[in-house]
Amino acid sequence: MICEHCKQRNATVTVTQVQNGQKVEHHYCDVCASQFHPFHAEFKQEPVSIQQLLSNWFGSPTWQKVGEKQQAPPQQQTCPQCGFTYKRFLKEGKFGCPSCYDTFSEHLPKLFNRIQAGPQHIGKMPGAQNNVFVIKKQIEDIRKRMKAAVDEEQFEEAAKLRDEAKNLEQQLQFEGGDVS
């Protein structure tokens, strides 16, 4: 079947729309399908596969136009552990290894904002990380109190807080966390 929009490429995506209670089916190639707004299109295969979603929203056709201005197109980056490029990630809809998340970290929040509730994990953590997280929070809190003490010229209190923070930083290093 030929794409009903460009009338050139093979149709690979079926879009079912309900208009006045009547089901209407459209057949598009993936290039044309990716240019349509995803919220107006209900894909026949429920739910929309992640690959389809990624190539619709983040695929090359729209990006090539916008992306010319970007300095380092994400497609060029390669994960050192598994050799995945961002382009391959978009094609597969899946990552190759945990290091991919570090390699492409810059571009992921934008993606997660679309497909998830937000770009930041706020749930449970493995035990050790949980300790690191709690200590980091405590240090942050002490630093705030230290600044307030200095502002109020309570230097003795500030010095006490500084020592407290130092102790916690040492503990953080012991737990394997990054002090900065």
Next chain:
Amino acid sequence: MMIESFLERATPAWMDMEDDYSDIVISTRIRLARNLDGFRFPLVFSENEALQVEQAVTHAIQDSSKLQERYSYFSIKDLTSLQRQILVEKHLISPQLAKKEQVGAMLLSEDESICIMVNEEDHLRIQCMTASFQLQKAYEQANKIDRALEGALPYAFRDTFGYLTSCPTNIGTGLRASVMMHLPALTLTGQMNQIINAMTRLGMTVRGIYGEGSENLGNIYQVSNQITLGKTEEDILADIQSVAEKIIQKERQARSKLMEKAELALEDRVYRALGTLTHARILTSEEAATCISNVRLGVDLQLIDNIKATSLNECVVSMQPGFLQHYAGEVLPPAERDRARAKMLREALFLETKSKPIIGGKGEDSYDV
């Protein structure tokens, strides 16, 4: 335990439970996706990596003193295709794991309520199931296993993205909570499409019982969360809880509306279905699923009182191709399966109903004989 003992029972012991929700909710499932840092994901890893992951996970599970349950280990490649099919039909493993040629394993608890899949799409998938609607209980179980394993396994985790997974739809919490529901009245009254659309907007999905892409065979739907990042586990569970409660309420309303407006038609539908199940000689899986759904509705509405809902759950599982062939002890071509299915259902429901003749129902009084 031998694999045969897990294959023989159509429904495990944990399913045999009834509570306030069992008229609508069949089961609840929690899944946690986890991966090990330093190894590529199963999509691209080498056989050597697969083996190392499998050994690390299996040792962590079998050596953990914090885990109370005993687990039986099975490598997927050692199982025949029929055995794998039955495990999928019982929802113990995913179709994706069943397809694995070289790598992939499962660790199964004795009562079958916990199945840990190794090297499916992620290195580790902890899956806990309960009968009826018990999200919290299933999550607590999964969390306990996760906590016991996190000390022994180097989980792939980052502060920003949480638990790292092969597919970006699972990152963050790696938590998927699903509630399997029987929704015949909402389907019959044409409200399901509306519900499915509303659910999508709330970041949830409704699928057929075999997950992605499967049809809603026998009016059974699986409601699950789609969002895994940017929400806490508690929020995800609370959202699913409230949405599922809303659906239960709507289904109950639709059922009483049907009883009020079209009792005779409904009763006719229920008894015709029972008639088909107890007398038919050829039954396709679609027809059998529809009839079982209608009879189940009749049981839930107390139009039929001599069949237990749990027996119908068992029929839903055992009427599937893998089970039928296991039951028959041979490979059956599709036409033979339809015959075997009719025979199996006839026998199952005849035994159930033979203690009491199937008569009664208010519909009969209305006939002018």
